[in-house]
């Protein structure tokens with residue numbers, strides 16, 4: 007039996023349920039360890055008039071205070087823009103921006119130091135909205151554009167046109183383990199940094215750069231993360247760099263661990279978007295043209311905003327072929343913490359814009375929304391090129407749309423919802439479907455590479471190290487399965503080691519859903535080479551032991567922990583003995599594998615090419631129930647159907663689908679960031695920031711995927727699954743819109759995301775007021 | 789410092805107060821003297837404000853910690869006893885990530901002072917298994933994939949296991965109610981329900997078999 011395509015428990019399952027699993031801040035303090043924290047700007051935008059750290063120096067327990075001058079370099083950033091400062095210089099650009107790094111013996115001293123430092127800031131006018139940034143033309147990076155066909159002519163000849171502004175809000179990643187790092191000084195000025203990061207290589211690069219160290223003197227180790235969701239792709243770098251600064255300067259171990267409150271205040275989240283859209287379509291619901299201008303709130307620095315925008319732009323078409331289309335993308339600069347990666351990485355903001363348009367078309371035409379989606383869906387042989395020029399190959403979307411309609415009994419339930427709404431005076435129901443086509447690979451081509459180290463020991467056990475970081479997505483479990491399957495042994499013999507830049511250099515972030523694809527492929531590459539050598543050994547050994555058998559590597563198989571010659575399958579040699587024999591014959595039992603995703607090509611300047619290896623697809627139907635007096639909405643039922651290829655581990659993939667969907671639900675329904683007029687975040691704890699809990703689960707929740715073993719482009723015909731299902735929660739947004747359409751009279755209801763209860767109640771009130779004035783109209787639409 | 793009826797030593801107090809202005813320190817130390825005196829007259833222990841020794845009964849053994857009266861149980865477990873299985877997430881009673889048992893009932897250890905737990909039976913995630921034998925809830929969590937990043941898992945397991953201790957035969961709604969305060973950002977909720985129900989079933993079956 008092969009180790010893949012089946013459910014085996016999470017690699018660290020036992021450690022998790024016994025509390026043995028160690029996260030960064032669980033590591034015992036080492037001798038002389040210092041606590042690191044920082045004083046941040048309490049002003050969203052301003053100029054530092056005076057900074058006096060002297061009063062804090064004499065406080066008992068305060069060991070050192072560092073400002074930007076203590077760094078070899080202060081400027082860095084994950085993109086070419088390189089506009090970020092680790093420690094503010096003369097200007098502060100967001101509340102939460104570090105101004106002084108504090109190293110102390112204990113937390114009390116940190117607190118006292120923060121109170122004692124004198125920081126005077128002359129405020130400058132802040133920018134808090136996309137509209138303000140647009141008015142000032144304060145953008146990050148160039149405005150990008152994807153275009154195809156003749157949009158102007160298509161609109162000029164359109165049968166129908168709808169337009170509007172579609173807004174989605176910012177969201178906190180809310181990984182349960184807040185940002186943390188520990189830095190240890192070593193010999194020759196070297197540093198070892200334990201970091202809760204999705205990107206150890208980036209932490210290594212940034213620490214080395216900021217401290218003026220060569221890269222080989224910085225080792226970054228990541229055992230696991232208590233959740234990342236994108237929030238630790240770039241922004242784990244800052245705490246790691248601060249701990250490293252202290253360890254480097256003071257030659258003492260240094261630990262930083264943000265509190266949840268601080269983490270939520272100082273780090274960025276999902277980009278809020280505010281998109282202007284226009285769509286032209288026929289009376290049959292065929293879309294003839296789309297024009298979308300995407301605007302995101304990038305926050306104060308570039309971070310990954312350009313890449314997030316590129317993904318939003320390449321996902322605005324979603325599952326639909328649109329002959330004439332123009333998409334622009336503009337990142338607005340505001341005075342909030344830099345927004346950053348968050349599961350979906352702009353994809354959700356692009357896709358939701360399209361799904362909202364389709365929902366509006368169906369409301370406008372009074373036509374079945376699933377039918378409209380099917381009519382516009384990418385074709386199998388034709389109508390299958392994206393606006394940026396990639397062919398939608400091996401397209402399973404039409405099949406998914408057909409199947410979900412049946413599985414969810416969409417048409418019958420749509421009628422039932424209308425019936426219910428005609429009768430109920432207290433509640434409203436809504437039902438909707440949505441689709442997702444999510445491109446897998448980093449848009450930035452060079453990031454699509456990975457390496458892996460596989461060591462086989464004399465007792466037959468195996469260690470694997472890759473650049474992938476385990477943050478709950480089960481990448482280690484999948485890699486373990488892949489290695490076991492490639493070597494033909496039991497997964498129990500394989501251990502996946504902590505991610506370390508010492509073993510795997512120049513790795514990419516574990517992000518873009520591709521952690522298992524790329525690192526698993528690199529590990530498989532290493533295994534194949536070890537296996538090829540072992541096959542030679544086995545051929546010789548078996549021939550030596552079996553009468554009349556000539557060595558023949560091509561007929562050797564290794565499976566279930568045995569090597570045998572297919573011509574004489576009854577004579578086997580156990581894996582462990584084979585390994586031992588190889589060692590005695592001085593055959594190498596270690597290998598480094600490499601993988602570079604083939605066939606990608608993306609021109610960022612022109613926003614064209616084929617940036618994705620393949621697409622992961624899905625469809626969903628959701629039904630909601632709204633209380634007309636409070637506005638609170640509940641999801642009654644969601645049906646999710648996906649194409650995730652051939653699953654390496656169905657248990658993990660199911661968890662990824664439900665988990666991602668649920669995060670999408672939070673983004674669109676109840677997670678709302680609120681700010682004071684000063685730009686200060688008010689919702690910085692789960693007491694005021696509502697992440698979904700079990701009450702928000704759909705009452706009926708059906709998750710399934712189709713059989714599809716044709717994605718041979720990827721590791722074991724699997725497909726990446728970490729992000730795409732998040733976008734299926736858009737069906738819930740559309741269902742809320744559908745419910746509102748029963749009370750909005752002749753208008754198409756408009757609602758911004760997140761559709762909090764408050765937001766829904768305001769719409770209900772507005773429509774009730776309008777329709778009270780025009781009773782005949784509301785009666786007509788009911 | 790070792791005499792816990794005395795509660796606090798001057799040295800401990802001054803160290804704890806750290807950088808406080810001399811005048812307040814003087815004032816406080818006067819108060820302290822009165823308190824120390826009262827304690828000696830009336831008997832009941834007075835703790836703090838500095839670090840003081842406290843006996844905690846954790847996972848079946850008696851442990852001594854040196855903490856301030858304001859130290860939470862979560863901090864005492866993690867920082868003093870290296871029982872880092874208990875996680876602190878929100879630190880204000882809103883996520884249940886820090887759930888431990890006190891006298892068999894689940895509590896948020898971030899909202900419980902260590903001194904309030906003194907003399908009571910504390911069980912943490914590290915003490916849930918019996919030797920190598922996992923609690924049925926732990927086993928079921930492994931089997932049903934009821935974890936992803938694992939950070940909520942200790943709290944979730946303690947909550948679910950506490951439910952089974954007080955209600956061996958819960959319904960799905962009982963489970964939902966019990967874990968409704970436990971936040972899981974990875975959203976393994978459906979798997980947690982399955983696991984908890986499976987654990988109850990298995991335990992009942994083994995009890996019937998055993999009786």
Ligand code: FES
Pocket residue numbers: 875876877878879880881882883884885886887896897898899
């Ligand atoms: S950490 Fe105790 S309830 Fe959140």
Ligand code: FES
Pocket residue numbers: 182232233478934935936937938939940941971972973974975976
């Ligand atoms: S498993 Fe990650 S928070 Fe629950």
